[in-house]
Amino acid sequence: MKKILFPTVLATLMTACNSAPDYDATGIFEATTVTVSAETSGKILSFPISEGDSVIAGQRLAVIDTAMLMLQQRQLNSLRQSTESASPDIAAQAAALRSQISHQQQECDRFDRLLSDGATTQKQYDDAQAQLRVMQAQLTALLSTLGNNRNSISDNAVAIQYQTEQIEEQIAKSSVKSPISSTVLAKYAEPGEFATPGRPLCKLADLDRIYLRAYFTASQLAELKLGQIVTVIADFGGDKQYEYPGTISWIAQESEFTPKSIQTSDSRANLVYAVKIMVKNDGRLKLGQYGEVRL
Known part of the structure; x- marks a missing residue:
């Protein structure tokens, strides 16, 4: 019985050793965020936005008393x-x-x-x-x-x-306006509260174009260039994955230690380079979500 199982176990081990990840890098989705703060003092008269609302650049977000x-x-x-x-x-x-x-x-x-x-x-x-x-x-x-x-x-x-x-x-x-077209991520104040210069009122993020901050090893840098189109795979749990075309928009000039939450194609790599890949969001991608990259 032992003679029959040994080759099977050996074959399994060899298959596991030869297997390679089907991605070149992994990362987390992030977005350009803006914290909108008060620039004058006074009672907040109106602040009609809610978290999750979409706003456009120049839209009035809040009104501070100007009496x-x-x-x-x-x-x-x-x-x-x-x-x-x-x-x-x-x-x-x-x-x-x-x-x-x-x-x-x-x-x-x-x-x-x-x-x-x-x-x-x-x-x-x-x-x-x-x-x-x-x-x-x-x-x-x-x-x-x-x-x-x-x-x-x-x-x-x-x-x-x-x-x-x-x-x-x-x-x-005193008329607080949105600096960018974006989505309201967080609201830090309510009407009736007193605003002071520098007090954060809300946090905005452009969710139409988000970025996957992925990490590549030094040996992979030669394959990367700004403007390059790559494939980004978003993981929604289980077997649910969606592919998106992504564009490399930024490559770090200095290496860093591999973040604990990140896996690389080379598990032996201690130093990696951060790369931002711009992806047009169809509404499914969320900030902090895990993603993979194929070159």
Whole structure:
């Protein structure tokens, strides 16, 4: 009886030793995720999304109360208007003095003619010229003062405008929008709660295009290149498997130790290279699901 079983057992062992996995690498499906956080403070007025909802880029996800911001905006607008209205009208304020200077210039011209005809004295002419110079100096000083005042008021108005724009930006950020077309994976807040800058509100993921992060040995790298089409097999348990075309989108530049949850075609390999393979999701693939790759 022993002589009959021995060859059978030996054949079985040889078959097991010669068998090789029908995959070149394995990995886990992952996706590009985005954590959307609040950028301003206030009570959350509305947050109508639910986990599993599909959203598009630019879609409003939540609204944060802007009552205080709107009040600040109105106050700043009023302050800017009153500040700008205080700006001096240089032309109007200098008009009277300019008119006096023009009249005094005419007087100086008249005294010049009279002096030429001997009808006036040199002192009278000099006094008229001195008065003209005083008026001109007064005009220069007035223009300088008014100009400085206007520049100062203008600077204040610009500073107020900057503050207004900052408030307007905060008001815009109070409407929280989706940065990408995606699916809501998790929701971290509810209406009525208080949001602060940096507080996570929800987590989004693009599930239309997901990635299998697979691990290849150094000897397999020569067979890989960016843009290469490979076959990805998704395991749904039992004998249920589906094949998908995948595109290599990223190859790691450095090796790492083989993750415990990953099997490689060469069980002796301690160091592997991570490779991301993009797969168009038909709705069946889930994050964290196991997958295999055939080159």
